[in-house]
Amino acid sequence: MLPYKTLIQLNRASNVSLYVQLCNGFINLITSGTLKPGDALPSSRVLSTLIGVNRNTVKLAYEDLTIQGWAESLERKGVFVPSKLPEVSRHKAAGIAADPPQRTGSFLWSNPFEGQQENANFQKSILTIDDGFPDVRLTPVDLLMREYRSISKKIYGKNFLKYGYPKGAESLRKALCRYLADTRGLALHPENILITKGSQMGIYLATQLLLSPRDKIAVGLSNYRSADKIFTYSGASLVRIPVDRFGMDIDVLEDILKWETIRAVYIIPHHHFPTTVTMSIDRRLKLLKLAAEYRFAIIEDDYDFDFHYNNKPYIPLASIDNNFNVIYIGSITKTFAPALRIGFLIAEPKFTDACSSLRQLIDKQGDSLLEEAFSSLYDNGEMERHFRKSIKIYQQRRNLFCDILRTDFKDIISFEIPEGGLAVWSPFEKSINLKELSQRALKKGLAIGDGSFYDNEVHKPNGLRLGFASLDESQITRSLELLRNII
Structure with a gap:
C-alpha cells in the first residue's frame, strides 16, 4: 500500500472541506501517475485510520471521485481507479517537498521576450529616485473615488x-x-x-x-x-x-x-x-x-x-x-x-x-x-486645479533638485534644467558604472535605475533620468546626499 499519510496532506485550518481536499489529493495521485488505472484505493475504514479523519469524510470523497469519473465502485470488491482511464507517465509524487520544476510545454511556441526584464515595482516603500513620476500623495484620489461612488449609486450609474x-x-x-x-x-x-x-x-x-x-x-x-x-x-x-x-x-x-x-x-x-x-x-x-x-x-x-x-x-x-x-x-x-x-x-x-x-x-x-x-x-x-497646484510644487522641487545637482554633482553629472516634465536628464561621468552604482545604492536603502533602459543598439549614453516630482523636499535632500556618498 502507498504511504497515503505522507502523500495526502490535509490542512485542517483551510476553508476547503476535508473531503474536498481528500478528493483533490487522490486526483493528484492519479494524474501524476502514482495511482494507475485499475489500482485499488484503500477501504474507507483503513484510510480514515491512516490519515486521521472521520470515516464519513472518506466516503464523501470517494462518492465525489466516482461522480467525477476518477473512481469506480465495484460491488463486494471496493473502490478502484477506472481501468478505462489512460495511463499517465509517472512523475514525482504529490505531497513530497521539491524545488519548483523548470518545465517547458510540449507544444511549440516562440518567445520574442526571452531575457526581457520586468518593469520595476515602485509600490514598495523605499526611498526611490524614479525616472519621472507624479507624486501620488498630491493626487485628489478622494475626489475621484467620491465621483466613482456617486455615479455607481445612481440608478443610471448601473448601466455603466x-x-x-x-x-x-x-x-x-x-x-x-x-x-x-x-x-x-x-x-x-x-x-x-x-x-x-x-x-x-x-x-x-x-x-x-x-x-x-x-x-x-x-x-x-x-x-x-x-x-x-x-x-x-x-x-x-x-x-x-x-x-x-x-x-x-x-x-x-x-x-x-x-x-x-x-x-x-x-x-x-x-x-x-x-x-x-x-x-x-x-x-x-x-x-x-x-x-x-x-x-x-x-x-x-x-x-x-x-x-x-x-x-x-x-x-x-x-x-x-x-x-x-x-x-x-x-x-x-x-x-x-x-x-x-x-x-x-x-x-x-x-x-x-x-x-x-x-x-x-x-x-x-x-x-x-x-x-x-x-x-x-x-x-x-x-x-x-490639481494641475495648477502640482505645477507650483513640482517647480519648487525641480529648482531644489537642480540646485543640489549643480553644487554637489558638478564633477559627476552634466545636465540642463528642464523647462517642463518631471525629471532631469543626467549623463554621468564615463568612469561611473551605473549598474554597480544601482546595486550599491539599493543596499543602502535607495532605489535608482542602472541606466540600461536608455541604451539601444547604437547608443549607450551612461545617463539616468532623475525624477524629482515624486519626492518632497526632505526626500530630495536625503536621496541626493545618499547618492553622493555612495559615489
Missing part, C-alpha cells in the same frame, strides 16, 4: 456596469474635447478620440495598423525604449535620427527620405524621453511638411504636456496639422497617478474606429465607471 462603447465613455471623450481645445488648441469631435489604458496601448494600437514586417519607422537616436520594442515587435526596422537640444534633427530625416521609404515617424516633441528637450517650432513645421510630401504618419507622443514651468508650452503638431498626418497620443494617468490606467489616442475617425476594433480583440473596453468619474473631474474643474 454593462458593456459600453469600446471607444470609451462619451462623457470623458467630450470632456477631453473641451479640455484639449482650451489647453492645446486641438479642434476635436468625440469620434476622433479613443480612450486607452495609458499611452503605451495607444502606441501599440497605432503601430499594428501602420507597420508591417520590413517597414521602416524613424525614431530618435535616444528614444523611449518601450516604444522601440513595440515597433520592432511588429517586424519593422528602426531608422535612428539624431536628437539635439532642439529635438529630432529633421534635416537628417529629410536626407534619409530621399532614398529610404519611411512609413512613420515617432516623436516626443515635449520633454523628449529620455533627454527632456523640446522640439523647436521650425522643426515641427518642417516635419509636417515632409509628412505631407512623403505621405508618412507622425506618431506624436505627448505624455506629460500638462507640466511646464518657465513658459507656455508649444502647441502640439496635431493642432497645426492640416493634412491629417498626425496620430496624437496622450496620458491622463501619467500626470495623475500611474496605476490608474487611462490615456487617449486621437486621429481621424476611421483610424480610431480601426484601433477600437483591434483593441476589442484583447480588451473589450476600459473601466466605464472610472472614465465617467474622470469626466466629472474635468467638468467640475478639479483636474485643472
Whole structure:
C-alpha cells in the first residue's frame, strides 16, 4: 500500500472541506501517475485510520471521485481507479517537498521576450529616485473615488456596469474635447478620440495598423525604449535620427527620405524621453511638411504636456496639422497617478474606429465607471486645479533638485534644467558604472535605475533620468546626499 499519510496532506485550518481536499489529493495521485488505472484505493475504514479523519469524510470523497469519473465502485470488491482511464507517465509524487520544476510545454511556441526584464515595482516603500513620476500623495484620489461612488449609486450609474462603447465613455471623450481645445488648441469631435489604458496601448494600437514586417519607422537616436520594442515587435526596422537640444534633427530625416521609404515617424516633441528637450517650432513645421510630401504618419507622443514651468508650452503638431498626418497620443494617468490606467489616442475617425476594433480583440473596453468619474473631474474643474497646484510644487522641487545637482554633482553629472516634465536628464561621468552604482545604492536603502533602459543598439549614453516630482523636499535632500556618498 502507498504511504497515503505522507502523500495526502490535509490542512485542517483551510476553508476547503476535508473531503474536498481528500478528493483533490487522490486526483493528484492519479494524474501524476502514482495511482494507475485499475489500482485499488484503500477501504474507507483503513484510510480514515491512516490519515486521521472521520470515516464519513472518506466516503464523501470517494462518492465525489466516482461522480467525477476518477473512481469506480465495484460491488463486494471496493473502490478502484477506472481501468478505462489512460495511463499517465509517472512523475514525482504529490505531497513530497521539491524545488519548483523548470518545465517547458510540449507544444511549440516562440518567445520574442526571452531575457526581457520586468518593469520595476515602485509600490514598495523605499526611498526611490524614479525616472519621472507624479507624486501620488498630491493626487485628489478622494475626489475621484467620491465621483466613482456617486455615479455607481445612481440608478443610471448601473448601466455603466454593462458593456459600453469600446471607444470609451462619451462623457470623458467630450470632456477631453473641451479640455484639449482650451489647453492645446486641438479642434476635436468625440469620434476622433479613443480612450486607452495609458499611452503605451495607444502606441501599440497605432503601430499594428501602420507597420508591417520590413517597414521602416524613424525614431530618435535616444528614444523611449518601450516604444522601440513595440515597433520592432511588429517586424519593422528602426531608422535612428539624431536628437539635439532642439529635438529630432529633421534635416537628417529629410536626407534619409530621399532614398529610404519611411512609413512613420515617432516623436516626443515635449520633454523628449529620455533627454527632456523640446522640439523647436521650425522643426515641427518642417516635419509636417515632409509628412505631407512623403505621405508618412507622425506618431506624436505627448505624455506629460500638462507640466511646464518657465513658459507656455508649444502647441502640439496635431493642432497645426492640416493634412491629417498626425496620430496624437496622450496620458491622463501619467500626470495623475500611474496605476490608474487611462490615456487617449486621437486621429481621424476611421483610424480610431480601426484601433477600437483591434483593441476589442484583447480588451473589450476600459473601466466605464472610472472614465465617467474622470469626466466629472474635468467638468467640475478639479483636474485643472490639481494641475495648477502640482505645477507650483513640482517647480519648487525641480529648482531644489537642480540646485543640489549643480553644487554637489558638478564633477559627476552634466545636465540642463528642464523647462517642463518631471525629471532631469543626467549623463554621468564615463568612469561611473551605473549598474554597480544601482546595486550599491539599493543596499543602502535607495532605489535608482542602472541606466540600461536608455541604451539601444547604437547608443549607450551612461545617463539616468532623475525624477524629482515624486519626492518632497526632505526626500530630495536625503536621496541626493545618499547618492553622493555612495559615489
